[in-house]
Amino acid sequence: MKTILEVFYLRIVGANVRYQRKETNLSRKGGDPDRMIWSLIQEKRRDSAGEAEDQEFLIHSTSWRHEKPDKVVLTYIAYSDELKFEKGKAHNLSLKKLRTLTKQSRPPRSQAELEKKVVSHAMRHIAFLIKTDDQNEFKSALSPRTIAIFKKIWVSLAGRVF
16 A cells, blocks of 8 residues: 655645645655654755744644555645745635535545645644643744634634545
């Protein structure tokens, strides 16, 4: 079975979440996905603004899914208020369009629709972590404005992607 590591780089910009997806085949590279995520983040930061520091990013594994015929996709998010995206490489999703997905949600019909569902799920997941973060482990990587936005997003648990 093929194992894919999927990373969504996220940043709230105005009334949108800006995101970019990257994937790598863990089956070929092997190793620990938690370590691989840092390698990918360092690569992303070198492309835009130098080395990344731990406290700049909120990193979390949000989900996994099976895709036919024989692929497992591990999804991580890497959120930073400092992320910069190359022009034309990122997508936007309105914060107003983040919605709770239920078991009745239909499977996505396109890769773009799947990505929006994954981003929506991830944003609600982060919001839940921030809401329950009594130790301030997650909040240290975020600006007060971003924390306030995430607190407004949270209405329920992240739900299923599909």
